Amino acid sequence: MKGWRLIDYRIFLPSLLIIVAISIPFSMYESESLNLLNAIFDTIVDVFSWGYIWYALILLGAGLYLSFSKYGKVVLGNPNEKPRFTMFEYASILIAMGVGSTIMRTGMVQWTQVALDPPFGISPESQEALLWGNAYSMFLWSFQVFAIFVMAAPAMAYVIHVKKKPMMRISEACRCIFGDNFTDGLGGKVLDVLFLVSILSGAAVTLGLGTPIITYNVSELLNIDVTFGLTMIVTIIWVFLFSISAYLGIEKGIKRLSTFNMYLAGGLALFILIAGPGIFILDYFTDTVGHLLSNYLSLSLYTDSIAMETTTHVQSHMVFWFAYSATWAMLHSIFAAKISKGRTVKEMILTYLLAPTMLSWFATGVLGGLGVERYLTGQVSVLDTVQSEDPLHAIPNILSSLPWASVAIIAFVIVSMIFLTTTLDSTTYTIAAYTSKRDMSKVEPSRKLRIIVAAIITTLALILMQIGGLAPLEVISGLMGLPIIVIQFLTIYAAKKMMDQDKAWIYNVRKEQ
Numbered sequence: 001m002k003g004w005r006l007i008d009y010r011i012f013l014p015s016l017l018i019i020v021a022i023s024i025p026f027s028m029y030e031s032e033s034l035n036l037l038n039a040i041f042d043t044i045v046d047v048f049s050w051g052y053i054w055y056a057l058i059l060l061g062a063g064l065y066l067s068f069s070k071y072g073k074v075v076l077g078n079p080n081e082k083p084r085f086t087m088f089e090y091a092s093i094l095i096a097m098g099v100g101s102t103i104m105r106t107g108m109v110q111w112t113q114v115a116l117d118p119p120f121g122i123s124p125e126s127q128e129a130l131l132w133g134n135a136y137s138m139f140l141w142s143f144q145v146f147a148i149f150v151m152a153a154p155a156m157a158y159v160i161h162v163k164k165k166p167m168m169r170i171s172e173a174c175r176c177i178f179g180d181n182f183t184d185g186l187g188g189k190v191l192d193v194l195f196l197v198s199i200l201s202g203a204a205v206t207l208g209l210g211t212p213i214i215t216y217n218v219s220e221l222l223n224i225d226v227t228f229g230l231t232m233i234v235t236i237i238w239v240f241l242f243s244i245s246a247y248l249g250i251e252k253g254i255k256r257l258s259t260f261n262m263y264l265a266g267g268l269a270l271f272i273l274i275a276g277p278g279i280f281i282l283d284y285f286t287d288t289v290g291h292l293l294s295n296y297l298s299l300s301l302y303t304d305s306i307a308m309e310t311t312t313h314v315q316s317h318m319v320f321w322f323a324y325s326a327t328w329a330m331l332h333s334i335f336a337a338k339i340s341k342g343r344t345v346k347e348m349i350l351t352y353l354l355a356p357t358m359l360s361w362f363a364t365g366v367l368g369g370l371g372v373e374r375y376l377t378g379q380v381s382v383l384d385t386v387q388s389e390d391p392l393h394a395i396p397n398i399l400s401s402l403p404w405a406s407v408a409i410i411a412f413v414i415v416s417m418i419f420l421t422t423t424l425d426s427t428t429y430t431i432a433a434y435t436s437k438r439d440m441s442k443v444e445p446s447r448k449l450r451i452i453v454a455a456i457i458t459t460l461a462l463i464l465m466q467i468g469g470l471a472p473l474e475v476i477s478g479l480m481g482l483p484i485i486v487i488q489f490l491t492i493y494a495a496k497k498m499m500d501q502d503k504a505w506i507y508n509v510r511k512e513q
Contacts, residue, residue, distance in 0.1 A: 008435050008437050010189060011192040014193050016456070044319065044323075049319050052318070052322040053302075053303065053322075055326075056145070056148060056300075062147075066154060066345055066349060067349045068346070071345055072345050073509045074162075076154075076157040076340050076348065079509060079511065082342050083347075089255055090340075092255075092261075092262045094351060095355055095356045096426070097258075097426045100419050103363050103364070104213055104363075104412065104416045104419065105395070107137060107364040108398065110133070114136045114313055114314060115132075116313075117312055117313040119302060119312045130375075130376075132291070134288040134372065135288050135291045135292040138361045138365075139296075141360030142357055145325045146357060148322065148488075149329055149352065150333060150349055152330055152334070153333035153334070153337045153348060153349075154348070155491040156168065157340050157341075159337075160337060161341045169188075170195050171188030171189070173491050174490050174491065176494055176501070177493065177494050196435070198484060199427065211231055211238070213392065213395070214413055215230050215234050217395060217396045217412060218230065220396035220399075220409060221406060235458065236458075238417060239458045241418075254426060262359075267411070271408065271411065272367075273366065275403045280369065281369035284368075285362075285365030285366070288365060302314060302315060326485050327484060331427060331430050336348060336352060338429075344510075395412075396409060399412055428457065432445035
């Protein structure tokens, strides 16, 4: 089969074997391994909370520096080259890749975790705790996390679109730092394998954790139990969709799905506003944005140091969120680099910082506002459900309180499914491009290779869901953010160094500038 011959097995096989080697023993001893991994993670929270907080802020600062300095006008391609996508298409793709189906879960129920365990010594379940709940949900999808996602992209885009290097890999981006011997030798392979391990595990976890968002709502709609059989059916349908999209490529698959889902998500939001408590949602959204902006710096630097022996949900979850985001950083950056041909450094960074943030805040305002209103009026016992069951159980309960509940649940399921589909087909596309032997500066990754990657991710996710290995792999994915952080800073330095060497701010800018 020709597709198999297109894979660079020197980095693909070691990555896959590492995932299997991690997953099987942890699955056999899930409780023990989870205790061990959670103990490690708790230690990181205790010792290194400050580090993750400053890491995210430094990346945001670096993004603003590259955008508004002389480097911002550098074109990622030939000068005056027309961008591959319109700005709406470009932003839609970055939104779909950046937030995925996770925004549907965090937007609807993340506020409950903070309301029950609020920061800054606030009383649980109080009005202020409810305000902090949605503000923190918005903060999760704000400038720091998207800076984490995009800040390796300038180096990767410069390598592919300006340098015209054939391999779209982290090792290639760092060639200007470490030299040819390291890049072409064992050191370069270690960097590339580390990237693939983080992405393969993250993709499997995302598929495994994203599926329940669908299954809980489908079970409510059809009045059936959530079983592994239902999970498998939903997963197979999902895989079929994202395999088709990945096969069609960016132009015919990912772009069309992403732009279509923007309209569909907007329609769902409008339906909730009209059929639900629209005035309350808009008022609560306004209050939440004001509260977030007023306290943005305090939340960004929050470590809860005075509490000493206790840890709030915000502190521990923020560290996990930044660590887990770091795990995905290279995937987002490489995909953003691939679709940014013809864009300037400034356009790429600021679009990724602003477009997903604005969409996420709006989605959180609508979905979270609906849940809070239902809790305050007593129509849905949201906090009781979250405390006694899986928080995802609260989602169909909240949606069922709307008029035409079946329509609301179906729309929610479709939007969630397309969001996850676009995330996973972007993942499949990126992994295929990363492991391909073909010249990625000139061609797209093989369609057969994309299907092979999709099949591998699906098989891994289903096996882990069946044997119970997702939970350890989720924690491991978060822990793997530590080495990725080092690589991110290397790529930022590499981008600056390459542009300095080429004097790109003089020779690779649009003529009108």
